[in-house]
Amino acid sequence: MLRGKILKRSIWVYHFNAGACNGCDIEITASFTPRFDAERFGVKLVGSPRHADVLLVTGPVTRQALPRLKRVYEMMPDPKVVVAVGTCACSCGIFKGGPGVAGPLDSIIPVDVYVFGCPPRPQNILKGILEAAQKLSEKR
């Protein structure tokens, strides 16, 4: 009970680009700027998957990115949740069935929250992160 409350108050996010066009990445960066101020919810962007609670994945998961994505997911300490950011990560979008594409993301690792949009707005990304935090606190 207490553990769930604490997990909700301090959310460290690691951002992984699995072959995105950088549109979603720019919007993720925007959601951490002073205008949207993710830090007021205790959300922090960290530089190492070993510190992270939430994994933000953008892009349709290319074959090049696949082994790295698996490794990053394994490096994250439990409990952990995954957020798919953007249409590409959610469903592969226009890249579906492409020769270099191994995705979509949820066929590779379990995805907890989907944030649609091409690219999604920063408000939506923040909402996705907070929903992920809710899921995190319910996880055992």
Added chain:
Amino acid sequence: MYWESVVFIIVYVFAVCFLLAGIRRKLKARIQGRVGPPVLQPFYDFLKLLTKNASLPKNASWVYIYAPVIGLSFAFVAAVITPLAYLGPLAFAGDVIVIFLLLAASSVSLILGGLASSNPYSGIAASRGLILLIGMEVPLALFVSSLYLATGSLDIEGIMEELVHQRILYVYLAPTLVALMVYAIGKTWTNPFSIPNAETEIMEGPMIEYSGGMLAMAELSHFLELYVLVGLLADMLTPLVISDPVFKVASVLAYTVILLVLIVVMSVIDSIFARLRADQALKVLFILPTILSIFSVLSLIIMRWML
């Protein structure tokens, strides 16, 4: 009375070290025009890290695993023997030197732990951290000698007692105190000198491969290190406000207020300065405190010689 005050110091140290870190984050956010995290955010982060399972690198050695515990214990001992103004049940002769020694030992063990994780980023961070640490040793010797020249003692209680009786010493010691502040900023790796933990260049510094409880211990030892350095300065400044060592409660209150003022100064400096380059930081961190403390030492020697 003795054991009560020891317990009080331990509780105070833990409460205040989290609060200081929280106030720093909040102030930095306010200066940038943000709402900022709650003041208790570092405490939440700490608890969360304790509840997480650690994930270890494949080739983690025993140095990597035990370094956070060792670093935390050094920092904890340093924090507990630092007197709260005139309340110092664990103070002993020569504790100024021992506190600086313990702080250096704590930083070195954390850096070595990072180095043992065999991550290239923490390798760079470790080499930068050690370079800064070595660069700050010469000014450190000068602060301690100027404090000794001024007050004739090497324990904090003795220094404070002498400062109470001879306020004029503050005139001579002012450059040393400024130099000690620069040292504190450099040692805690805050902004103009945030070379070893530069987020945008080398991610999180030497702690990059740590997770869960080990990261929590490393974070706590950084908070304690900040508390000790600012607390030493506050100890030196308390005799300006409280003129008699008998007023223990009032002196602890004054000490806390001075701590908060110093933290505000540090956060403002943290948010208005950009990061220096590694070689520039070493130069500034070596030359500025050295010149300031040489100034103090020389003026004290001349003062002694004239009398």
